[in-house]
Amino acid sequence: MRAYIFRRLLAMAATLLGVSVIVFTMMRLIPGTVVEQLLGQSALVGEETIRALREFFGLDRPWYVQYVDWLGGLLRGDLGMSWRSNRPVLSLILSRLPVTAELALLAVAWSLLIGIPMGVVAALRRGATLDSVIRFASTLGLSVPAFWQGTLLILLFSIYLQWMPSIQWVSIRENVWANLSIIALPALTLGTATAAMISRMTRSTMLDVLGCDYVRTARAKGLREPRVVRHHALRNALIPVITVAGVQMGYILGGIVVVEDVFNLPGIGRLLLDAIFQRDYPVVQGTILVGAALFMGLNFLVDLLYAAIDPRIQYE
């Protein structure tokens, strides 16, 4: 197990290096350099100033020197400075992290809370009307675009029901109730597709498990149905569902950008989007890099969890 963890970490470091190369290359493909972007249309600036600025940003050096320099910074936790706010990118990201983390956690929690029971019920009532209703609902949940669902919820709650949460962000430490009233609808929206996915997956693994010999044995020895379902079937059915949850992390991390935009939440997604519009490339670069690193880290944790829960899985 320890050797496996070590090997995975090594592979992750290699992939992350690749990710950094891609992100670096992408930012260099942007037409014009920092200097042109910052100066914009002001053609009045002399050659001398442009050269000085290029030197200031280190653009006079060859690209590989720039990359190594940038990479060295990354390793020290230096993601560069924002061109617009002149603050370190890392501190910008960290300041937005609580909003995004709360949103993501609540979304995952709600999707598990609704998705697993739906899947279990559908599997137990296989072929019945309830099964069809749940299956249809989960396919619908997969098909609704998050920004449209969010728009409809806003329309329903704030415009027709006059239920207006504060427009200003309130952190959970300031006022729990106000915070939850702001974040409930966004978390609901973000978690819908994942809930649908988890419900479908739970239904299909439950059906597999319910057909297994040990479930028949459990029933044959006279255990009551709820106990068979909870202790024998569900426990084993949930193991593959965990992997789906891992893959869904990518969806959630992407969905955050959309949901934060719809509900106007000051999280990392909003930071990235504003940076794209303002051509604040160090921030774009930094947030995408952190997003990819988070995605990889979460998937790694899911794999470990998978191994910890299922003793049949042995990693050499």
Added chain:
Amino acid sequence: MRPVSRIWLSRLRRNPLFAAGTIIITTFVILGILAPYVAPYPPIAVDAMKMFQSPSRDHLFGTDRFGRDLLSRVIHGVRVSLGIAGLSIGIATAAGSVLGLLAGYFERGVDQTLGRVMDVFFAFPSVLLALGISAVLGAGVRTVVIAIAVVYTPLFFRVMRASVLAEKQLTYVEAAASIGAGSWKIMLRHILPNTLSPLIVQVAVSLSYAILIESALSYLGVGVQPPTPSWGTILNEGKEFLPISPWISLFPGLFIMLSVLGLNFVSDGLRDYLDPRLRT
């Protein structure tokens, strides 16, 4: 393997959801092709006298802030949104399966190199990668197509590579090799046709995600740009006017949902038939 058209027909009769999905998608494709003839108005015809009209007999879906007919815009949006999804997934399927075929067949160095590169692209959450690409290339139809193609190529690579690796173990490949068939012939004539089932399912699933990604990028303002009517773009333009004219945001979203729903029904039906192991 029976011809695809036959399979489709036999599924239509047995699976009502699959039939519903096929009908939705066929209708949308026809609507997209015939858009200029079906739409009652040109999609960018401005009419200052008819701004923000709610749905009526003249304008079934209402009008927007420029007095443009929303029904016409949404119908033309079918063309843009489905066109982008089809083109980008087409590119990703072609690129991903060629590379996957090579990696799975030759293994060793080819597989190692391609596999590492694809792993790196897989490390990005898809929407973030698409956003990054659009930040670099600038918003527009071409950018969205490239972004979605880049995001989905690694997926087709993996699907193809996995099925080639599995097929290669089978006796018929050995048989072909023993009667003197060359690498390319084995790959294209023998292995490729047997890998199509998982690929077809993957294409159907990916098309639905492509529609969602395109509309998300356009909704956020970094995808298709106005005045070109994609569903996401229309929703983006309706954002500020939500309280006064909610119909602008209502109909394009409904069309996105219907098309994705149709594709999901189709891909579920295909999966049940072609790949029973993954039945959901």
